[in-house]
Amino acid sequence: MRVDLSELEETVRKLGRVKSAMDDSTSKSRYNTExxxxxxxxxxIEESELTAAHGEMKSxxxxxxxxxxxxxxxxxxxxxxxxxxxQDAEYDAKHGMDGGRSGSGN
Numbered sequence: 617m618r619v620d621l622s623e624l625e626e627t628v629r630k631l632g633r634v635k636s637a638m639d640d641s642t643s644k645s646r647y648n649t650e651x652x653x654x655x656x657x658x659x660x661i662e663e664s665e666l667t668a669a670h671g672e673m674k675s676x677x678x679x680x681x682x683x684x685x686x687x688x689x690x691x692x693x694x695x696x697x698x699x700x701x702x703q704d705a706e707y708d709a710k711h712g713m714d715g716g717r718s719g720s721g722n
Contacts, residue, residue, distance in 0.1 A: 621706075624699040631692040638688060642681040649674050 651670045656663050 619702045619706075621699060621702055624695060624702070628692060628695050628699065631688055631695065635685065635688045635692065638681065638685050642678070642685060645674065645677045645681055649677075 651667060651674075653667055654663070656666055
């Protein structure tokens with residue numbers, strides 16, 4: 617069985633880029649979406665409900681972003697491990713079959 621290790625390496629690189637973009641989104645959802653109490657006004661009944669709803673949604677988005685980061689991190693770690701195991705298996709197969717000699721037979 618042959619595994620294209622370059623494809624696994626590319627997957628790890630792509631996951632790194634996705635994780636980096638997700639980190640940026642996580643930061644934005646945490647710090648750039650604050651809605652202080654009273655920002656919508658104070659002269660109507662729904663203000664406190666809207667502020668509370670915003671807080672709940674903000675918290676929910678942060679939880680989603682945290683989960684996505686964890687999934688991406690875990691997948692990236694597992695992909696790196698698989699890559700290493702396939703590299704080791706290729707090395708063992710090559711050196712086990714020819715006794716450590718290259719194609720010349722010497």
